[in-house]
Amino acid sequence: MLKQSKLILLLSLCATAAIAGCGQSNNTSTETGGNASQPSASTSASPEVKEPVEITFYYPVNVGGPLTKVIDSMASTFMDQHPDIKVKPVYTGNYGDNTVKIQAGVQAKQPPDVAVMMSTELYSMLDMNAIIPLDDFIAKDADIKMDDFYPAFIEDTQSEGKTYSLPFQRSTIVMYYNKEMFKAAGLDPEKPPTTWDELVTYAKQLNKDGHAGLEIPGNDDSYWMFQMLARQHAADPKQNIMSSDGKKAMFDTPENVEALQFWLDLSRKNKAMPEGVIDWATVPTDFIEGKTAMMMHTSGNLTNVRNNAKFEFGVAFPPADKQFGSPTGGGNLYIFKDRSPEKQAAAFEFAKYMTAPEQAALFSSSSGYVGVRKSAYDTDAMKKYTADFPQALVARDQLEYAFRELSTHNHGKVSTAITNQIQAALAGQIDAAGALKKAQEEADQALAPFNK
Numbered sequence: 001m002l003k004q005s006k007l008i009l010l011l012s013l014c015a016t017a018a019i020a021g022c023g024q025s026n027n028t029s030t031e032t033g034g035n036a037s038q039p040s041a042s043t044s045a046s047p048e049v050k051e052p053v054e055i056t057f058y059y060p061v062n063v064g065g066p067l068t069k070v071i072d073s074m075a076s077t078f079m080d081q082h083p084d085i086k087v088k089p090v091y092t093g094n095y096g097d098n099t100v101k102i103q104a105g106v107q108a109k110q111p112p113d114v115a116v117m118m119s120t121e122l123y124s125m126l127d128m129n130a131i132i133p134l135d136d137f138i139a140k141d142a143d144i145k146m147d148d149f150y151p152a153f154i155e156d157t158q159s160e161g162k163t164y165s166l167p168f169q170r171s172t173i174v175m176y177y178n179k180e181m182f183k184a185a186g187l188d189p190e191k192p193p194t195t196w197d198e199l200v201t202y203a204k205q206l207n208k209d210g211h212a213g214l215e216i217p218g219n220d221d222s223y224w225m226f227q228m229l230a231r232q233h234a235a236d237p238k239q240n241i242m243s244s245d246g247k248k249a250m251f252d253t254p255e256n257v258e259a260l261q262f263w264l265d266l267s268r269k270n271k272a273m274p275e276g277v278i279d280w281a282t283v284p285t286d287f288i289e290g291k292t293a294m295m296m297h298t299s300g301n302l303t304n305v306r307n308n309a310k311f312e313f314g315v316a317f318p319p320a321d322k323q324f325g326s327p328t329g330g331g332n333l334y335i336f337k338d339r340s341p342e343k344q345a346a347a348f349e350f351a352k353y354m355t356a357p358e359q360a361a362l363f364s365s366s367s368g369y370v371g372v373r374k375s376a377y378d379t380d381a382m383k384k385y386t387a388d389f390p391q392a393l394v395a396r397d398q399l400e401y402a403f404r405e406l407s408t409h410n411h412g413k414v415s416t417a418i419t420n421q422i423q424a425a426l427a428g429q430i431d432a433a434g435a436l437k438k439a440q441e442e443a444d445q446a447l448a449p450f451n452k
Helices: 002-032 067-081 095-107 119-127 135-139 151-157 179-184 196-206 222-233 254-268 282-288 299-308 341-354 357-367 374-378 380-388 390-401 411-426 432-450
Strands: 053-059 085-091 114-118 166-178 294-298 313-316 326-335
Touching (some): 067 085, 085 341, 095 114, 114 119, 119 151, 151 166, 151 326, 151 390, 166 222, 166 357, 196 254, 222 411, 254 432, 294 299, 299 313, 299 357, 326 341, 341 357, 357 374, 357 380, 411 432
Antiparallel strands (some): 166 294, 166 313, 166 326
């Protein structure tokens, strides 16, 4: 009730000027053409019943499983608890489809009120002047504590000291492995590979009888997988493939070339996995169907694998070379400009609810995405879930080694440059050094306007 009263007060203040204007209009009408003997509206009309503030919520789903039902149910529960706000959830497809639809809405001055977007779209949204900072809302609301969010997830919500989104649908890359295939190959199912050398050895041993030893997706999200390998191979434990201000890309360093070469060698030299570009959606399907013994994929697929795999499986950190490492992934909740103050206030109330500890626990246990707040793991629901399914703690524990996903200005062109060249290398059309050199040139050109 306290939260609802606070929001009603805020919405009432925002509407004061509009209500006053309506009163002036009624007075003018009476003086110029109305019947002076008739009682005024203010003395005869019943108190106005306020309609709920209606907000539109866009969200994508980029993994298998019925997550649309989960998110729609969360929105429905929010409305039950906040009858003064009506939320219209709109499923927009995958992340790419979602971004296109949001950008079109922004350009038409008709964006959603709140949306889940890739964390990597921060600078693109700022370039379009599309989103609002949330700091004023956060400062005035004691219910939301930013230090309760995991630091690895906060990193990509901020720019120049301002916070522009709240972590929601977040993940890391994890390694899934088929314990039954491990046993059949003479490998200890409780000891997955922890180093690159062990990964090669295990994958070669498992790559037999028509089964792949390992699969790593190489199409739309290839830069994400490359980013993981680049960090694992980097001498500097904080090295990333872009600058912290999103204005520079660092693709073609010698270490990065070696990391990409390792990926290519897994198939061509070591015969540890299939050659060519492996599709993002194909990899978890192959794993669930027993066609591959190990896969690198998002932790957001954890529930999909749990519900559909007919064998015992394990989850582990992706193996390290010089260090462990995984970029974070997934989406944050953004609130948009060109919406009324009432709608923006309602959108923040909704975003706050969706990221509250209880909701973070519910969404994590329903999806496999990481609970974005530390306190989510203190809830009874999350304690029970992780006790029954300890694999769900791997992605959370890996946040110690997690870092910001590729995020730059002109993100579409920069990410396309690196993605296309990695795919070309995987397809055997260009070598590792040539691919990253070309990606660097294209990224530099795309970022030139931001470095004048």
